[in-house]
Amino acid sequence: MLNYSLKRFVYMLITIWVIVTLTFFLMHMIPGDPFTSEKKVPEQIRQNMLAKYHLDKPLIVQYGYYLNNLIHGDLGISLKYLNRTVDDIIKQSAPASFQLGIQSIILGVIFGLLFGIIAALKRGGGWDYFSMFLAIIGISVPNFIIATLLQLLLASKLRWLPVSGWGSFKYTILPSIALSFSTLSIISRMMRTSMLDVIGQDYIKTAKAKGLSQLQIIWKHMVRNAIMPVVTVLGPLIAGIVTGTFVIEQIFSIPGLGKFFVQSIYDEDYSMILGTTIFYSVILVVMMFLVDIAYGLIDPRVRLAKGGK
Amino acid sequence: MKGQKKIVIIGLVLLMALSAVLAGCGGSASNSASNRGNDKQVLNLNLTQEPPTLDPQKATDVVSIDILTEVLDGLTRYDKDGKIKPGSGLAKSWDISNDGLTYTFHLRDAKWSDGNPITAEDFEYAWKRALDPNTASQYAYQLFYIKGAEEYNSGKGSADQVAVKALDDKTLQVTLKAPTPQFLGLTSFVTYLPLEKSVYEKYGDKVGADPDKLVYSGPFIISQWNHEQSITLKKNKDYWDSSSVKLQTVNFSMIKDNNTLVQNYDNSTLDSIFVPGDYIDKYKNSSEYNDKALATNWYVQFNTKSPVFKNADIRKAFTLAIDRKAFVEHVTKDGSIPAEAVVPPGIPGYNGDFRKEAGETYFKDNDVAQAKELLKKGMSELGISKLPTITLLGDDTDNAKKYDQALQQMWKQNLGVNVQIQNVAFKVRIDMMNKGNYDMVFAGWGADYNDPLTFLDMWETNNGNNTAFYSNPEYDKLIDEAKVNGDLKARNEQLIQAEKILMNDMPIGPVYFQARAFVVKPYVKDLYFPTFGSDWEFKWAYIQND
Numbered sequence: 001m002l003n004y005s006l007k008r009f010v011y012m013l014i015t016i017w018v019i020v021t022l023t024f025f026l027m028h029m030i031p032g033d034p035f036t037s038e039k040k041v042p043e044q045i046r047q048n049m050l051a052k053y054h055l056d057k058p059l060i061v062q063y064g065y066y067l068n069n070l071i072h073g074d075l076g077i078s079l080k081y082l083n084r085t086v087d088d089i090i091k092q093s094a095p096a097s098f099q100l101g102i103q104s105i106i107l108g109v110i111f112g113l114l115f116g117i118i119a120a121l122k123r124g125g126g127w128d129y130f131s132m133f134l135a136i137i138g139i140s141v142p143n144f145i146i147a148t149l150l151q152l153l154l155a156s157k158l159r160w161l162p163v164s165g166w167g168s169f170k171y172t173i174l175p176s177i178a179l180s181f182s183t184l185s186i187i188s189r190m191m192r193t194s195m196l197d198v199i200g201q202d203y204i205k206t207a208k209a210k211g212l213s214q215l216q217i218i219w220k221h222m223v224r225n226a227i228m229p230v231v232t233v234l235g236p237l238i239a240g241i242v243t244g245t246f247v248i249e250q251i252f253s254i255p256g257l258g259k260f261f262v263q264s265i266y267d268e269d270y271s272m273i274l275g276t277t278i279f280y281s282v283i284l285v286v287m288m289f290l291v292d293i294a295y296g297l298i299d300p301r302v303r304l305a306k307g308g309k
Numbered sequence: 310m311k312g313q314k315k316i317v318i319i320g321l322v323l324l325m326a327l328s329a330v331l332a333g334c335g336g337s338a339s340n341s342a343s344n345r346g347n348d349k350q351v352l353n354l355n356l357t358q359e360p361p362t363l364d365p366q367k368a369t370d371v372v373s374i375d376i377l378t379e380v381l382d383g384l385t386r387y388d389k390d391g392k393i394k395p396g397s398g399l400a401k402s403w404d405i406s407n408d409g410l411t412y413t414f415h416l417r418d419a420k421w422s423d424g425n426p427i428t429a430e431d432f433e434y435a436w437k438r439a440l441d442p443n444t445a446s447q448y449a450y451q452l453f454y455i456k457g458a459e460e461y462n463s464g465k466g467s468a469d470q471v472a473v474k475a476l477d478d479k480t481l482q483v484t485l486k487a488p489t490p491q492f493l494g495l496t497s498f499v500t501y502l503p504l505e506k507s508v509y510e511k512y513g514d515k516v517g518a519d520p521d522k523l524v525y526s527g528p529f530i531i532s533q534w535n536h537e538q539s540i541t542l543k544k545n546k547d548y549w550d551s552s553s554v555k556l557q558t559v560n561f562s563m564i565k566d567n568n569t570l571v572q573n574y575d576n577s578t579l580d581s582i583f584v585p586g587d588y589i590d591k592y593k594n595s596s597e598y599n600d601k602a603l604a605t606n607w608y609v610q611f612n613t614k615s616p617v618f619k620n621a622d623i624r625k626a627f628t629l630a631i632d633r634k635a636f637v638e639h640v641t642k643d644g645s646i647p648a649e650a651v652v653p654p655g656i657p658g659y660n661g662d663f664r665k666e667a668g669e670t671y672f673k674d675n676d677v678a679q680a681k682e683l684l685k686k687g688m689s690e691l692g693i694s695k696l697p698t699i700t701l702l703g704d705d706t707d708n709a710k711k712y713d714q715a716l717q718q719m720w721k722q723n724l725g726v727n728v729q730i731q732n733v734a735f736k737v738r739i740d741m742m743n744k745g746n747y748d749m750v751f752a753g754w755g756a757d758y759n760d761p762l763t764f765l766d767m768w769e770t771n772n773g774n775n776t777a778f779y780s781n782p783e784y785d786k787l788i789d790e791a792k793v794n795g796d797l798k799a800r801n802e803q804l805i806q807a808e809k810i811l812m813n814d815m816p817i818g819p820v821y822f823q824a825r826a827f828v829v830k831p832y833v834k835d836l837y838f839p840t841f842g843s844d845w846e847f848k849w850a851y852i853q854n855d
Contacts, residue, residue: 032740044462045449048445151568255535255538
């Protein structure tokens, strides 16, 4: 297990290095630079600015600088927010995105699994249609529409919750619900399909024949086998959500990280583009690693297979 | 089974109906229970984004300027009526030498928020800091009117050669390269706003990163700054004119979503907002609605090096074929004014408004017959019978797309020309303009200072902002002379002549002078909306209690 983890860790570093390198050279191909502005500044001033942030050096030298700083844990200074470092910005913005992401994932997973399981057990029944209804909404209606509707109904009309902002728990309720819809739909549809597969298996019949209770069959035999595909998608899903979502954060005016992924590209804020990319890749790679470990915990066959290697 | 499918469908239909109902009535401010304590002097406004930097010598954007001009005072400050007067800022008076080159400012007794006196040396230090090449200030050129400034910034001179000097604690002397009528106004501009010398020395590049890395000399201080979320200003008790300041607190949120913004205004979480384009119809007839002309012009800029638009008649044809009246009434809808000239109204000329002195218009709006003729003439001059594909370059924002499409349609309808639209990210657009990779572009220009020159000198042959690549020696001569002319009447004549030449050659086709629509709650009094510089001036604002 230790050997395996070490190997994974090395792969992880290589993956991130490749991502950094690709992003670095791709972003420099965008026309313009961070200091391109509508009002032209005298050439000498431009040179002063480029020199201060090392942008006057050849690209490969800049790349060297960046990697060197990165190894020392320094993501550099933002080229838009000139007196804030990328580390600071990520540290300040990530917690809001993280809290929102975790809350919405918890909501989405709990209700997604519940609806998925019930829909499979009551196939063709009212519950099945209800869960299908929710899934259609969750997948086909973009979350910003759900967000706006929730905002209008619960905040503007009924005034139960604040329209926007961030601070105490009540501010997180509407965005968490809005954000959880797509997770809920994906997971409930997936769980339903994979439960239906499992229900038809011989070992379920065996379990029934053994005289196990309905609840035991569902929990120990059905869910445990059916949940594998769900766990697989959960990794990337969590990584995507906890690193912030542009639209939901914008609608509810949440000081999260989401907007930096989009805005930094418009601003050609090179250090911010790389910073957010690295942050996302690290979370993603770590999530995939955790998913692998989770496989082992849920399914003994995976553990055996790895031990055999 | 069938019945249940029906339930799903009915459910979906009901949901759609519900959303339509909600969206439809979302606008009305039915329940206007205010969430402010009615006796408090609190103003709630919104910033369109996080201020990129509150280092006065590095700030270049309007949001940073919005905050900085309320927490710092310059030598001068624009008064309620938009005028510079002795004593409206930190200088209680000044003397100008007869040649218009040397300014001697006499500072009033005033204190920084940490209790130390504000001295002339603070100004000298701040201005030289802006010019220091190591500061790498983008707006350093705003100080290039000062003798020795440009040389220091470009490494050809030293700080000591910059002609700004603290004669004693309360006297600052500045010598300019050439007479500059707008210089007094410039001393209220953000790059000219000083912090205390010791603050610069202590925080260096981190100046203005947080409220404790600043010191205040203006009507307000920053009491709290939650990055990307909110800024809270409190009244500055040490301000020299604190008796004029009635507000105790100003809260800024940073909402970017238009619908959220409007909802926060409707439920009185915000006291005033700039109305997003899509919501203007909703407020247009309300007594809370107003609009204000900005010192900004919008125009179609032609690449005078392109195969088609090197011809002046074709440039004119495209300009005349635009229906400006329809454009401002149906497309921008924000109170903007049709533009048939370059310099916007409100910019001072010799005795009054430059626009009135130079004449209101240089051509007729929507002159389709003339446009068609000019197009025919231009094409025969070029010896072509068919126009090649022409592309209009623009930003990829919702508004820009809407505006570009309106122009496209007018050219199609009035000239029978099919124009392609290319929408790109802002910085990419600027880069393409700089490199001349375009035929036409829809662009705008906001005043840097309160003088017609700010709209005219950019079209000189070698000006870096002249991305139309327009060149006319006669024009260059007039502008060069006007720049250093101490005879203000003759200078004004030169600027009028220059504008006339520009409109005859037409490297740009004016479309509209921008206005901005806003709504203000009736209990907010004396909140001013300056023509340029910052979004608001709330030094004198107050909340009227019933």
